[in-house]
Amino acid sequence: MSENPIILGIETSCDETAISLIQDNQSGIPRILSNIISSQIDVHKEFGGVVPELAARSHSEKINLIAEKAIADSKISLDKISAVAATAGPGLVVCLTVGLNFGKALASSLEIPFIGVNHLEGHALSPKLQEKIEYPYLLLLISGGHSQFLSVNGLGNYKRLGTTIDDALGEAYDKTAKLLGIEFPGGPKLEKFAEKGDPNKFKLPKPIINKGGCNMSFAGLKTAILRITKSISCDQERFDLAACFQKTIEEILYTKSEIAIDEFCKINSINHSSFIVAGGVAANKGIRKKLIEISKKKKFHPIFPDLKLCGDNAAMIAMVGLEKFKVKNFDSLDLAASPRLALDKNAKFLKGAGVKL
Ligand code: KG4
Ligand code: ZN
Numbered sequence: 022m023s024e025n026p027i028i029l030g031i032e033t034s035c036d037e038t039a040i041s042l043i044q045d046n047q048s049g050i051p052r053i054l055s056n057i058i059s060s061q062i063d064v065h066k067e068f069g070g071v072v073p074e075l076a077a078r079s080h081s082e083k084i085n086l087i088a089e090k091a092i093a094d095s096k097i098s099l100d101k102i103s104a105v106a107a108t109a110g111p112g113l114v115v116c117l118t119v120g121l122n123f124g125k126a127l128a129s130s131l132e133i134p135f136i137g138v139n140h141l142e143g144h145a146l147s148p149k150l151q152e153k154i155e156y157p158y159l160l161l162l163i164s165g166g167h168s169q170f171l172s173v174n175g176l177g178n179y180k181r182l183g184t185t186i187d188d189a190l191g192e193a194y195d196k197t198a199k200l201l202g203i204e205f206p207g208g209p210k211l212e213k214f215a216e217k218g219d220p221n222k223f224k225l226p227k228p229i230i231n232k233g234g235c236n237m238s239f240a241g242l243k244t245a246i247l248r249i250t251k252s253i254s255c256d257q258e259r260f261d262l263a264a265c266f267q268k269t270i271e272e273i274l275y276t277k278s279e280i281a282i283d284e285f286c287k288i289n290s291i292n293h294s295s296f297i298v299a300g301g302v303a304a305n306k307g308i309r310k311k312l313i314e315i316s317k318k319k320k321f322h323p324i325f326p327d328l329k330l331c332g333d334n335a336a337m338i339a340m341v342g343l344e345k346f347k348v349k350n351f352d353s354l355d356l357a358a359s360p361r362l363a364l365d366k367n368a369k370f371l372k373g374a375g376v377k378l
Contacts, residue, residue: 026103026346027054029091029127030339033080033120034112034140035165036061036071039335040084040091042102045343049153055094056329056336057087062206069205070195077115084123091335102131104351106342109137110359111166117358125354134351136342139362143337144299145173147326150340154295154324159285161278161312162364164300165191165206170235170281171364172288173297176344181365182284183235183277186376190270190302193239197266200243200250201259211263212305218257218264223249225269227276233378235281236371242269271311278312282319296321304331 025045032039038061042054061079065071092099107124110117121137128135145160159182160171168185188196191208198207201214225245228238249262278296286292296316302308303325316323330337345351371378 026343027097027101028339028342028346029102029105030138030335030337030342031084031105031107031120031124032140032143032333032335032338033084033116034108034110035116035333036065036076037333038080038083038087039333040087041335041339042091042095042097043150043336043339043343051150051340051343053150053336054097055091056334057091057094058329058332058334059083059087066205069199071113073113073115076113077119080116080119084119088123088127099131102133104128104134104136104342104346105131106136106138106338106345108140108143108338109352109356110139110362112140112358112360114358114360117360121356121358125356129354134346135354135356136345136350137352137356138338138341138345139364140333140338141167141362141364142177142341145171145179145297145364146340146344147299147330147334147337148297148324150330150336151327152324154297157285157289158295158297159282159321161274161281161296161298162300163190163298163302163308165189165195167300168237168239169364170277170284172285176341176348179364180288181368182281183233183237184368184371185237185239186229186233186371186373186378187238187240188243190237190239191300193243193270194302196243197246197263200246201263208302209304212267212307214260214263215267215307216264218260218262220264220268222258222261223265225265227269227273229378230273230276235277235284236378237273237277239270239273242266267307271307274308275311275315278315279319282315282321293320294322295324297324299326299331301332304328
């Protein structure tokens with residue numbers, strides 16, 4: 022085994038088949054040896070969303086090839102790998118199972134430890150592939166399935182400060198994009214539309230902006246947009262509506278991040294730290310700009326993962342695998358997929374009509 026541990030990470034929780042090898046480094050920032058991501062956008066495009074059975078089949082068809090490419094790119098031989106880490110949840114069970122089974126078989130044949138990883142913890146630790154970050158830090162996780170503020174107190178140690186009470190932010194982007202006639206997945210293209218529009222043309226609601234602490238709500242925005250789309254007739258108005266949606270999201274995140282920073286400081290008895298924004302939506306340039314502004318105002322250090330590490334990838338899974346490897350937190354080969362894994366297991370379920378904030 023080489024001196025610095027090498028972890029092979031596997032991600033198949035949704036519609037990306039990804040495998041990456043990373044190696045620990047004296048600098049404290051692990052080196053990414055390879056990071057292969059194969060997206061299934063073309064498989065699901067015509068259905069306007071991810072079809073679980075098609076996604077699972079595509080993972081099964083591609084995973085061998087992706088593994089071969091990741092290992093070849095890393096230029097290391099199989100016997101140098103210290104452990105295999107695979108996403109165990111949350112996600113689509115049929116998809117998770119493909120990566121888990123592949124990872125278990127590989128770990129077993131190489132006679133090395135197997136580590137199950139919470140996909141959300143992957144996003145939470147993803148910036149550690151770029152920069153040394155001390156615990157505790159504040160995390161805003163914004164992806165297709167989750168929108169949460171968390172105090173990250175250590176590996177496996179999370180306190181949720183706020184969450185969406187309805188749609189996840191990525192979901193809100195994708196649904197709004199669909200209403201504007203943008204094909205799936207709409208988030209990145211909606212951002213491009215917004216650049217061509219007037220952000221002050223339409224007034225959109227900011228649900229629960231003045232209540233519920235740093236909890237968030239995005240479903241009302243979609244309803245308002247649906248109403249407006251019925252009366253718009255030209256491309257320019259679609260660009261304007263995209264720009265108004267983008268601006269409203271930026272303002273909601275600015276306000277809610279300020280509240281989250283205050284709550285973080287209160288529970289950790291400190292007045293500055295890092296503010297990490299991770300998950301697919303963290304690729305959005307407008308959101309980045311606005312969250313840098315609030316970080317500066319509150320004297321927090323803003324950190325965003327590189328674009329390649331924002332969306333689903335396996336380097337972030339290997340990153341968690343590496344931290345777990347160092348404390349010998351291994352799993353047995355009968356670990357099952359967990360579609361509903363959370364980061365803060367004690368946090369209350371806060372979703373649906375009638376939720377008390
Ligand atoms: O983290 P991720 O790759 O997958 C999940 O774990 O959900 O996030 C995917 C989400 C999608 O909803 C996608 O539309 C959104 O991230 N997204 C964006 C942008 N890039 C990806 N949303 C807004 N602006 C972007 N630039
Ligand atoms: Zn994700």
